[in-house]
Every structure is written in C-alpha cells, then in structure tokens.
Amino acid sequence: MPNLIIAGPPGTGKTTSVMCLARAMLGANYNEAVLELNASDERGIDVVRGKIKMFAQKKVTLPPGRHKVVILDEADAMTKGAQQAMRRTMEIYSNSTRFALACNNSTKIIEPLQSRCAILRYTKLDDAQVQHRLLEVCRAEKIAYDEKGIAALIFTAEGDLRNALNNLQSTSAGFGMVSEANVFRVCDQPHPGKAKQILEYCIHKQGDLAIQGVTQLWDTGYSALDIITTMFKVAKGLDNSFASESVRLDLIQIIGGVHLRIADGCGTLLQMQGLVAKMAAIFLPKVQ
16 A cells, blocks of 8 residues: 545545555554544644654554555645654655545645655545435435435535535434425525526526525525525536526526625625626627
C-alpha cells in the first residue's frame, strides 16, 4: 500500500474505505497497527511530533510486506508547519509506516506531501448508489418508508451519503414514517415542488404568480440561501419535456449570478423577486 491522499466531497466514505482496506490487510493486528486522527481537531505540529512520530516509532510485529497505517481525516485542515513535519516523518519511517490523508480539497495539501503520495479523487455518489444504501438500511432497521420519502432523502443529500443517513435516522426517530413531508420538515428546506411551480410560472410567462410564489416561501421563514439552493437543484434536474437544455442553462446562469450576490451578503427578498423576474424575462418575446 503506498502513501495516499484521498480527496473528495464530504460523505463519500473516504476514511471508511481506507479503514476497510487497512482491516483487510492487517486483520487481527488492526487495533495496534492503525492510528486514526481527525486533523481538524488535532492539526498542530505538536501532534505530528508527538502522537504520529511515537506511533511510527512503535514496534509492531506484522506479516511480511505489511506496514502500520496512519489515517488522517480532514488533512487539509492541518497547518503548513504540521504538514512540513509530516513530510519529514513520512520520509524517515517509510519502511514501517504508511500514511493515508483524507481531505475535501487536495490543493490545501502542500506539494512535497502530494509528490510522496498517490492521489485518489472521489466524486459525489450518484442517486442510485444513495438509494441502494438507504433501502438497505431501511430493511435492516425495519424503518417504515415510501418511495417519495426516499426520493426526498436523495434530493436533500446531494450525493452525501452521511447526510442522507442522518436525515433518515432523524425522520424515523421524529415521525416514525419516512415520507416526503416528514423529510422536508426535518431538513427544513423549501419543498422542491414549490420551487418547480415557480419555474413553471416563469416558463409560462406568468411573472406575477412567480413573484407571489417566491414571496410566500420568504414569508414562511426560509432564507434566500435556502430558496436559491433549492431553485438551483430543481432547475438542474428539469427533464427535456419540461425545458430544453439551452433553457436549463439560461436558468442556471441566472440562478448562479443571484447565488453569488447572496453569498456576498445581499440575501434580501428583492434579490429573490428580481431572480424570478429575470427567469420569466427569458421567455418573453424579444423586442426588435
């Protein structure tokens, strides 16, 4: 096993996959031959010079060709000094210890460490993979659910399996039934059906109704970020019978511009009303 950098979004099983690999390789020696740390909590140079160096120096009897393993989760949160110390430790104990650095953004890992590791890039899980695991957990835990409830979990998770399982657990514990309405109550996100209705008003040139719809969401208590995020996910997932690819791209471009202004601090109702006005204007006849 080489030194590894595993980069990818949260909830894609980066650390879990390394732990499974280490358990398969080390078997009964796993507990004494594996050190797991969360680098977002223990990210200073003292941790590298203390815990990690002491573990690398520890004598463990392993089968030929096997090495001790140091697993660092959230490694991109480590300070630059700690990463420099890690590089030196990695060089000195290369004969006995392997390092696996899990991170969300590999560019925050210094170049000397990257050059000493094989880089694996994980992508978000697709809907089918998330659905498979959710159904497996529901059957194992005997959780009551319906198809729309599972679809709602997938929609809110956005490829993050950990988020999907947390929402599943919260919905089941809170309501006893995993239904669409219960999932959105737990997640506290605008219902995608309402966002799609607003997009339908825009497509059918009913700008007044679209503005009324987004105002109602605002009055319900949702923030501009909640609304814009749901609007983006719905627009991205529109099928061709509802809107052509060029129309979807135009909608996403407008939503992205407003999202940028909201991220800069302009999360007002006026921004949301301007958003739906711009989307409705796409479908109005062009003045020559």
